[in-house]
Amino acid sequence: MKRLLSAAILSVATAIAAQAQDDPQTGGTLNLVVQPEPPTVMLGINRLGPVSYVGSKIYEGLVTFAPDMTPLPKLAKSWDISDDGLTYTFHLQEGVKWHDGEPFTSADVVYSFGEYLPEAFSRTRGVMDRVEEISAPDDRTVVFKLKEPYAAFMIIFDSTGGTIVPKHIYEGTDIFKNPANETPIGTGPFKFDEWSKGRYIHLVRNDEYWQDGRPYLDELYFHIIPDANSRAIAFEQGQVDVLRGGDVENIEVNRLGDMEGVDVTTDGWEFYDPLAIINVNTRHEPLDNPKVRQAISYALDREFMIDAVFGGFGKPAYGPMTERTPYYDPEVLTDYSFDMEKAKALMEESGVEAEGGVYATLDLMPLPYGETWQRHGEYIRQQLKEIGIETNVVSVDVAGWVERTTTGKFDITTNFTYLLGDPAMGVGQTYRSNNQLNRGTAANVDGYENPKVDDLFAEGARTLDPGKRQEIYSEAQKIISADAPVIWSHQMEYPTVYRSKIHDLITTAPGLNEGFADVWIEQ
Secondary structure (H helix, E strand, O other): OEEOOOHHHHHHHHHHHOOOOOOOOOOOEEEEEOOOOOOOOOOOOOOOHHHHHHHOOOOOOOEEEOOOOOEEEOOEEEEEEOOOOOEEEEEEOOOOEOOOOOEOOHHHHHHHHHHHHHHHOHHHHHHHOOEEEEEEEEOOEEEEEEOOOOOOHHHHHOOOOOOOOOHHHHOOOOOOOOHHHOOOOOOOOEEEEEEEOOOEEEEEEOOOOOOOOOOOOOEEEEEOOOOHHHHHHHHHOOOOOEEOEOOEOHHHHHHHHOOOOEEEEOOOOOOOOEEEEEEEOOOOOOOOOHHHHHHHHHOOOHHHHHHHHOOOOEEEOOOOOOOOOOOOOHHHOOOOOOOHHHHHHHHHHOOOOOEOOEOEEEEEEOOOOOHHHHHHHHHHHHHHHHOOEEEEEOOOOHHHHHHHHHOOOOOEEEEEEEOOOOHHHHHHHHOOOOOOOOOOOOOOOOOOOOHHHHHHHHHHHHOOOHHHHHHHHHHHHHHHHHHOOEEEEEEEOOOEEEEOOEEOOOOOOOHHHOOOOOOEEOO
């Protein structure tokens, strides 16, 4: 067995802890914004952004991740991985209690991954299908035995993909209707106190948290403020202390960041690695034609789009990974730098017949996540018109967008996907032919099918040697970039605006979806 919690990992953890001043101050209230209002804060059954933001303070996973995606201890204090990559042994923290006072043991982990999470979360279910057996030799040890190596296995053990839930509350129940979902019980640094619908969610300090002296804060308020303008005003007036990316329009960020006693950072998204994309339904003509898709890609001035629409936050993307993604290889990508003449030429070469200068009229469904995404859709509409594609803008609410996207009832829609720290986990889901409709918005909703790409992602997932994985994923990127089954918009950057008096707000790769045990406020 090789010991994974090595001196290198401990040094990373020590470096992160060193970011704090020597004397963190205890006490205080942190005022945050959660938007839109989440349907639940029970992280085990829902992982939408607002749910993850609140629920990650209540629930924990076995590990978290440093900004470079090195695993760090959480409910697991250490772990071993066998040389053949088939056996993962986790050694659990001692003295951990659930918020109702019951002890946390290995039985909770076995239940969570063996029964609860496979029922609640499709991504974890897909990974657990690779597991032959989960066992608990004692109350502090859990062993996972895999059927074959899976290089991205550790990724599922963070608080969002691997939410540990109390067996004594959920076993033998309908997990989706369990009354405990309304008053969630976790092991995290904060406990659920109150949810005033339409106003706020209130969490209070867990005085029996397993990390001595933490959390430092007394309470968290997640305020529910319906529109971006009001959220900006609330921050300006001191009613809230932190704004996540998306809480206000990006064009407001620099103005708010210039206020005295305010800082801005784009750190804390390394785990999610968000990539903005334009889904094009390859089942529909003329989007089934690669030259048409390539023409659309060349017709977008990404630099202009990032500056004018996204407030300067982002970098152009021309393939299925970002520069943050392991095994990213820019040398193999087709260079889709803005070239309107090339875009028009490709449309002429496509074989699609034009009538009155119009090749097609398609529905364009912008992501309904606020003004920025509406402007993004309008820019795409203008550029498509330049190459002879007319569009009808389809306006839907979030539920309608999800339903239409996941069932293939669209021509073109804007979207973003999380790449999740490893190509085997977050990249392949968008391009594998066996992961198409009715599998969530991060699936292959475009209908792309390429057997060679399927084989490469399967091989990359079970290959442990980094050099061989690089060769595999470089080949996959080259093929996908040329095929353009989706149009890559940009590597997203989410700015967090916060008061300078708040310390250690973002220290790990999950960023604001961390538990906040180490956050403190300078009084």
